[in-house]
Amino acid sequence: MRALVQRVSSASVTVDGEVIGAIEMGLCVFVGVTHSDTDALAAKLASKIAGLRCFDDADGVMNLSALDLSLPVLVVSQFTLYGDTTNGRRPSYVAAARPEQAEPLVERVVDELRTLGAHVETGRFRTEMKVSIVNEGPTTLSIEV
Numbered sequence: 558m559r560a561l562v563q564r565v566s567s568a569s570v571t572v573d574g575e576v577i578g579a580i581e582m583g584l585c586v587f588v589g590v591t592h593s594d595t596d597a598l599a600a601k602l603a604s605k606i607a608g609l610r611c612f613d614d615a616d617g618v619m620n621l622s623a624l625d626l627s628l629p630v631l632v633v634s635q636f637t638l639y640g641d642t643t644n645g646r647r648p649s650y651v652a653a654a655r656p657e658q659a660e661p662l663v664e665r666v667v668d669e670l671r672t673l674g675a676h677v678e679t680g681r682f683r684t685e686m687k688v689s690i691v692n693e694g695p696t697t698l699s700i701e702v
Contacts, residue, residue: 558602558662559589559638564611564696568631570680571687578678583628584609585690588666589638590659591652599662601702603669606630611696619696623675630670633680633688634663656683 562584569579586606607624614620623630636659640648653659660682670677680686 558591558594558598558666558702560602560606560666560700561587561635561638562606562609562611562698562700563690564693565631566691566693568688568690570631570633570678571689572681572684577681578631578633580629580631580678582693584611584623584630585688586630586632587635587638588632588663589635590654590662591639592654592658594654594658594662596662596665598702599665600669602700603666603673605700605702606666607670607673607675609698609700611698624673627676629676629678631678631680632663632667632670633686634659634682 565583565585567581568585569576608622610622611619612621612626636650636653639653640650641652642648663682667677667679
């Protein structure tokens with residue numbers, strides 16, 4: 558599994574003109590799933606996201622997590638994280654899991670984040686989403702488990 562994590566001052570997801578998920582200061586997390594991913598990897602990814610120390614402490618050092626600060630997380634599924642651009646200019650998505658496999662694993666990440674104590678908003682699987690992000694810092698981190 559892969560996640561692209563952005564520290565944001567705000568983020569939202571809109572589907573068909575309706576905002577379906579929105580947060581203020583927190584994390585916007587794009588999650589990609591590949592064929593070999595499992596529930597255990599989804600739980601591990603959620604734990605890494607929840608504990609990711611990417612927020613400043615009183616000394617201005619990135620030492621605090623979203624959980625430490627009770628900040629929300631917006632999770633958006635994104636199969637394009639497994640796009641391969643090695644050959645040519647058109648990405649290949651062969652490594653991306655089919656929706657039937659990916660959707661329950663993304664949901665597992667969301668459920669595990671909630672179990673860990675995070676307030677989680679989400680996008681909507683299998684829809685055309687418009688994601689608005691104000692990246693704070695900018696801080697963008699890639700996680701792979």
